Amino acid sequence: MTIDTAVILAAGEGTRLRPLTTHRPKPMLPAGDIPILEHVLNSLVEAGISEIHLVVGYQRARVQNHFGSTYRNRPITYHIQHTQLGSGHALLQADETIETDFLVLNGDQIVTEEMIETVSSSHTATDTATLGVVESEKASQYGAVELNDNRITEFIEQPADDEYRLLNAGVYVFGPSIFAALERTFQEQGRLSLPETIRDLTTDESAVRGVVTESPWQDATYPWDLLSVMQTLFDQDRIGDETTEQSPGVFSDQTATIHEDATLRPPVIVSADTVVGPQAVLGPGVAVGENTTIGAGAVLTNVLVDSDTRVGQNATLIDTVLGQGVHLGPGVIIAGGPADIRIDTKVHEDCDLGGVIADRATVGGGVTVASGSLVGSAATIQSNAHIDGNIPNEAEVLR
CATH class of the missing domain: 2.160.10.10 (Hexapeptide repeat proteins)
Structure with a gap:
């Protein structure tokens, strides 16, 4: 499926990266010569995305002043998460502006255009959600998944042991129906991470596809x-x-x-x-x-x-x-x-x-x-x- 729209979640503080995040959000920390978030935007542009939505919150002026209203001739629409209540709640801020299937990426992880293209092209009209998955010995530090015939059968956020090897790479494709699912979960819990709703979808036997890619993936969780x-x-x-x-x-x-x-x-x-x-x-x-x-x-x-x-x-x-x-x-x-x-x-x-x-x-x-x-x-x-x-x-x- 061809995907033209992307939502980037860039509202979080990154408390484990303090003191570097005292005055700026984690996505604006340097990754070489430019901020992490700029690498994400470059990958989206190279993958053919034409419409960009940025969810901002903590120290949002640092993001908005840096990127402005366009990036490489792609329009940017900003959505504000005034209180940081989780990644799913952040995505909800873009609800009223998205009407087609769309990409979602974390703004603080380095992903390639190849991974974006692979996840986008694997998504079909019958899929409720499609997730990029990479094999990593660090899966237990993030969100691990289990697959059966390319379907997510279990989603384990920050598992307690090292038996898992498939990691949620933070690259998703959703249809607009995801917003109703997010709203239900948020009303029940008051806070909301995106993986929680995906886990609920897998238990409801929804069509949640997992796409294993060999594309490089990198996250900055701690200063080193x-x-x-x-x-x-x-x-x-x-x-x-x-x-x-x-x-x-x-x-x-x-x-x-x-x-x-x-x-x-x-x-x-x-x-x-x-x-x-x-x-x-x-x-x-x-x-x-x-x-x-x-x-x-x-x-x-x-x-x-x-x-x-x-x-x-x-x-x-x-x-x-x-x-x-x-x-x-x-x-x-x-x-x-x-x-x-x-x-x-x-x-x-x-x-x-x-x-x-x-x-x-x-x-x-x-x-x-x-x-x-x-x-x-x-x-x-x-x-x-x-x-x-x-x-x-x-x-x-x-x-």
């Missing part, structure tokens, strides 16, 4: 996942569309200034209006956002740097994520993972993360950052301090 997403996009050659490949695997914008004595080791991308100083070493695995300065002699390996950030001279950063407007003084050291990291009440072991420095944080010269540390938004770390663990937003750490 952003580095994995970046690497996946490098591997797929999906980074650097607006830049020039200066040498194999090395991309830079024409407005970037890269000193002739700097070294760029692929894969690397340097975005617009960025300056890279002499003897700086970038890569492998480095994406630098717009209007950023990398000081002389700085060494970055497996690092994601967002826009408007300053990295001081002779800094050493490994396995690191830097937010927007971060200022690192000279000689800062973030030595890399692995590390055990606490997110809310859970400790995640052996994570490949040196550290996260969130938006507008300032880290003075000579600071050392223990592996796995998370520095909150607008925090201030005085020169020569040592930090270890989670630093709250707007906190000040003295030497």
Whole structure:
């Protein structure tokens, strides 16, 4: 079936990605050189979608200001979820504007146009819903499904064990009748995730199709996942569309200034209006956002740097994520993972993360950052301090 309309769910906060989501929604976090959501939109356009609906909520101005009313000549209609009551409730916000079968995608997952096309073309007029499914050892961390003759027979959201291998990829096709089903579930429960309604449809013996695809799929659930997403996009050659490949695997914008004595080791991308100083070493695995300065002699390996950030001279950063407007003084050291990291009440072991420095944080010269540390938004770390663990937003750490 040909599908022309898509709804993207982009209203959530992404609490497990704090402190990076303090001032922006998860879909607007960087995936290489552009936000995650922009990759989703690019895949939709390449798959032939002509009408885009975006459900926004938390920090919605960040989405609307970035994309405006059109994207690559496709009109965008915005729907506001004023209170975050689940993904199914988010989809309900688009109810009165959708009259034909349509795609639904999560705005915080990297999917390919091939997956979108496969799911769309597999959907038939007799299907109540069609889901994209991928095989993954991480199925127990998300939503797992069981299939029988291409039909979803069971839907298990965040199962307790690792016996499941088929993962709900968050790419759906529905008919307009899904809205009535969502409304029924919401009235019964008061909150509503989309998988809950799909599970109800499978128990009602509705025609819910599962389509197993081998297309790459990537999700960012925790801060360190952003580095994995970046690497996946490098591997797929999906980074650097607006830049020039200066040498194999090395991309830079024409407005970037890269000193002739700097070294760029692929894969690397340097975005617009960025300056890279002499003897700086970038890569492998480095994406630098717009209007950023990398000081002389700085060494970055497996690092994601967002826009408007300053990295001081002779800094050493490994396995690191830097937010927007971060200022690192000279000689800062973030030595890399692995590390055990606490997110809310859970400790995640052996994570490949040196550290996260969130938006507008300032880290003075000579600071050392223990592996796995998370520095909150607008925090201030005085020169020569040592930090270890989670630093709250707007906190000040003295030497």
